[in-house]
Amino acid sequence: MKKILLATAAMTLVACGGTDDAADDVGIDDETANEVEMYDRFDRDVNDDAALMSATYPVINSAGSEIGTVTISDVEGSGVTVSLDVTAIPEGQRAIHFHETGSCDTPDFQSAGGHYNPSNANHGFEADDPNPHAGDMENFDAPASGVVRTEIGNDRVTLSDREGLAxxxxxxxxxxxxxxxxxxxxTQPSGDAGSRIACAVIEP
Ligand SMILES: [Cu+2]
Structure with missing residues (x-):
């Protein structure tokens, strides 16, 4: 089901007196860097020794029909960018999370389990003790057309195996x-986000 698009070796920065060009060197445009920064609410050391990965997965609706794709890309020094390209999403604000099991059994996707939360944190960015689940992400807006092409940052997870990230x-x-x-x-444990309407299995 998955297609690995790209796997580039993480670049090791050699001490040469300047680090400002590091992001340019690996092709991260400023816009992406800024979006990811929004989610960088907690200092974390990310060990980029592993090769950075990017992969695209099909997204299905509750009837099992493919409605688009999601591309997940590791970001150097941070987590991932989630690039959604889907159709037929009801207009309005919709929640999106990583859940704990790579399973999308229709029609309710309960087989995906709860939020991906290996550190046993509280859900949400505005909880009493904000320390979000690894799988928590900010809502996105679906327009009347139902076509959503957007990027969402998550600075707590990784597609490759990098120290400091889930x-x-x-x-x-x-x-x-x-x-x-x-x-x-x-709201614990899942932000009162309602039923599950689309799902993608994230697997090797
Ligand atoms: Cu969820």
Missing amino acids: PLLDANGTALIIHAGADDYE
């Missing part, structure tokens, strides 16, 4: 889930 490709994989409602970033 691996999406663990023993049982993970699932990307889109919900019928918006995440309130606060």
Whole structure:
């Protein structure tokens, strides 16, 4: 089901007096860097020794029909960028998370389990003790057309195996889930985001 598009060796920065060009050297444009920074609410050391990866997975709806794709790309020094390219999403704010099991059994996608949360944190960015699940992400907006092409940052997970980040490709994989409602970033354990309307299996 998955297609590995790209796997580039992480670049080792050689001490040569300047580090400002590091992002340019690996082709991260400023826009992507800024989006990821929004989610970088917690200092974390990311060990980039592993090769950075990018992969594209099909997204299905509750009837099992493919409605588009999601591309997940490791970001040097941070987590991943999630690039959604899907159709037929109901208009409005929708929640999106990584869930703990790489399984998308229709029609309700309960087989994906709860949020991916290997550090046993509280859900949400606005909880009493904000320390979000690895799988938590900010809501996206679906327009009336239902066509969504957007990028969402997550600075806590990785597609490759990098120290300091939760691996999406663990023993049982993970699932990307889109919900019928918006995440309130606060209600435990899943932000009161409603039913699960789309799913992608994230697997090696
Ligand atoms: Cu969810």
